[in-house]
Each structure stands twice: as structure tokens, then as C-alpha cells.
Amino acid sequence: MECLNDPNIDLAVIDQFYTNFAEPSNLAEIRVQVDKFIESVGTGPLVLITSGGTIVPIEHNTVRFVDNFSAGTRGSASAEYFLKKNYKVIFLYRLKSCEPFTRHFNMSQLLESLSISDSGLLEVNSPLGEKLSQIVKDYKQQKENLLLVTFTTLAEYLYYLREISFAVKPLGSRAALYLAAAVSDFYIPQTNMATHKIQSKDGPISLCLEIVPKILRPLVKFWVPAAFVVSFKLETDASILLDKARKALHRYGHHLVIANELQSRKREVILVTEKENQKITIDDSEMEIESLIVDEVVTRHKNYIEMGRNVEKLI
Ligand code: PAZ
Numbered sequence: 001m002e003c004l005n006d007p008n009i010d011l012a013v014i015d016q017f018y019t020n021f022a023e024p025s026n027l028a029e030i031r032v033q034v035d036k037f038i039e040s041v042g043t044g045p046l047v048l049i050t051s052g053g054t055i056v057p058i059e060h061n062t063v064r065f066v067d068n069f070s071a072g073t074r075g076s077a078s079a080e081y082f083l084k085k086n087y088k089v090i091f092l093y094r095l096k097s098c099e100p101f102t103r104h105f106n107m108s109q110l111l112e113s114l115s116i117s118d119s120g121l122l123e124v125n126s127p128l129g130e131k132l133s134q135i136v137k138d139y140k141q142q143k144e145n146l147l148l149v150t151f152t153t154l155a156e157y158l159y160y161l162r163e164i165s166f167a168v169k170p171l172g173s174r175a176a177l178y179l180a181a182a183v184s185d186f187y188i189p190q191t192n193m194a195t196h197k198i199q200s201k202d203g204p205i206s207l208c209l210e211i212v213p214k215i216l217r218p219l220v221k222f223w224v225p226a227a228f229v230v231s232f233k234l235e236t237d238a239s240i241l242l243d244k245a246r247k248a249l250h251r252y253g254h255h256l257v258i259a260n261e262l263q264s265r266k267r268e269v270i271l272v273t274e275k276e277n278q279k280i281t282i283d284d285s286e287m288e289i290e291s292l293i294v295d296e297v298v299t300r301h302k303n304y305i306e307m308g309r310n311v312e313k314l315i
Contacts, residue, residue, distance in 0.1 A: 021155035050181035051075020052094025070182035072097030081294035165223035172226040229254035
């Protein structure tokens with residue numbers, strides 16, 4: 001008989017679930033890059049940040065897909081603040097969503113501000129010029145501390161997240177996971193997917209999407225059991241937000257849930273832990289809320305590492 005409290009049941013369900021998706025062809029290559037990056041961590045902290053939304057294709061030869069909302073602003077801004085706090089950062093993000101450093105300008109702004117001098121040199125004019133030189137300085141200073149890995153589909157996200165988690169596991173409590181990506185709760189099993197572009201001449205279609213099992217559970221329990229794990233909870237109905245955040249904390253047993261509501265997410269978040277709810281708000285438009293979120297997360301992560309050291313001393 002199955003025992004519902006057996007933690008291995010979660011793992012078996014998740015392993016089975018992964019077989020619904022083909023492994024990304026570059027998974028081994030990504031692992032090599034991540035392992036090499038982790039070698040450079042030394043004795044300091046590392047954070048894995050996820051950012052941007054996953055897509056769920058509805059055809060094998062994908063023309064159409066179901067997308068998840070996220071511009072990647074939260075993740076990319078947070079990455080810069082973690083770097084300033086001397087963290088090594090693995091940034092797992094949706095291709096073409098915001099990236100650290102380049103998020104501050106777009107290509108048309110850049111083109112607009114470029115001119116060619118009489119001697120043929122490219123010049124960047126104000127006001128982007130001054131901003132750009134600071135970004136270039138920061139980037140050059142930090143690029144060795146940042147590893148970018150991109151995903152597009154839910155399947156890629158799931159495989160990379162698991163593989164990177166396995167790779168950071170040996171860092172123990174020095175690793176933090178900051179899961180800001182907007183990950184689909186639904187998927188279409190490969191066997192139910194059309195091979196080619198679905199034709200409208202065949203009439204309306206109905207899609208049946210299955211539920212994605214909660215991978216936060218095996219992640220916290222098995223993949224990175226000693227890491228400091230922070231998840232985000234997004235809702236559009238503010239009346240259910242805190243309840244859902246608290247339930248997530250209980251269900252997965254991780255360290256912090258950051259609750260945010262779609263419309264106010266750039267001005268207000270609530271940090272939910274077992275002990276308390278802490279609201280963070282900004283009214284100054286020049287300031288990014290991510291600087292305050294990262295300050296808090298780093299303080300809590302440091303305390304967590306310290307607590308682990310004290311326990312080790314006692315043993
Ligand atoms: O990427 P963005 O800045 O536009 O939005 C960030 C966010 C709202 C996706 C993030 O803060 C978040 O809540 N992520 C988790 C979403 C979820 O509940 O699945």
C-alpha cells in the first residue's frame with residue numbers, strides 16, 4: 001500500500017512527470033558551464049535567480065504557445081543587487097526577457113544616441129552616454145561573477161532548474177535560490193500535442209492542460225536540502241495573496257515567500273515567514289524595490305548560514 005507520508009513518493013511522481021518532456025539537447029553542456037562557474041565561488045555565497053515566464057507549446061513544431069506573464073524586471077534588477085553584495089549569480093531566465101545591465105536601455109535608444117565622428121569613431125551622446133558608461137563599468141567589474149542560462153519552454157526551465165540545483169547542492173547553506181520566474185501551473189503532455197501547426201479550417205479547438213506537480217517540494221527536500229530557498233507568489237486577487245503565500249510556506253517547508261500583487265508589484269511586496277509578515281513599500285520612483293528586497297534576503301541568508309555554523313559547532 002502507498003504511504004502518503006513517504007517523502008520518496010514526491011520524487012517518484014516528479015521523476016515520472018519529467019519523462020513527459022524531452023531533455024534539452026544542451027543540458028550536459030549547461031551542467032559543465034555551471035560546474036566550472038561554481039568552482040570559482042570560493043568560500044562566498046551564491047544565488048540562483050530564476051526570472052521571466054515559461055511557455056507551454058501547443059504544437060511539437062511550435063507556432064503557438066501559452067505564455068506566462070513576466071517581463072523579467074524583478075529577477076534582472078535583483079541580480080545586480082546580489083552582485084553588489086558580493087554574491088556569485090546564476091541567472092536562469094527566459095530568452096529575450098530583461099537581463100542584468102542591458103535592462104537599463106533598449107536597442108532603439110542606443111541607436112538613437114549613437115553618432116559617428118568625422119574620424120569615423122562611434123560616439124554615444126547624452127543623456128544615454130553618461131548612464132551607459134556607468135553600466136559598462138559595472139558590467140566589466142561583475143561579468144566574471146555572473147552566469148547567464150536561458151530557457152523558453154516549461155520543459156527547459158524544469159530540466160535546467162533541477163540540474164543547476166544538483167550542481168549547487170555541495171555549497172550547502174552558502175547557496176540561495178531566489179525563484180522569481182513565473183512558471184506555468186499547466187502543461188500539455190507530449191502525447192496530446194499536435195505535430196504540425198493546427199489548422200483553423202478544421203474548426204475551433206479546445207485545449208486540455210494538465211496540472212504541473214509542485215516541484216518546490218522535491219527541490220527543498222532533496223535537490224538542495226541545505227540551501228536558503230526564497231519563492232515568490234503572484235496573485236491578482238489581493239484578498240487571497242497572503243493565505244496562498246502562507247500555505248506555500250507550510251507545504252514546501254522553505255524559508256521565505258515573497259508575496260506580490262500584479263498591479264502593485266513594483267511598489268509593494270510582503271515577506272512571509274513562519275514568524276511574521278514584513279511589508280516593503282517604496283514611494284520614491286527613483287528607487288527600485290528590488291534593492292530593499294535583496295537587502296532583506298541577504299541579511300536573512302547570512303543569519304541562516306551563521307545559524308548552521310553554530311549548530312555544527314555544537315555537534
Ligand atoms: O518579471 P516581472 O518583474 O514583470 O514580474 C515579477 C513577478 C511578478 C513574475 C515575480 O515577482 C513573481 O511573483 N514570480 C512568481 C510568480 C508565480 O506566482 O508563479
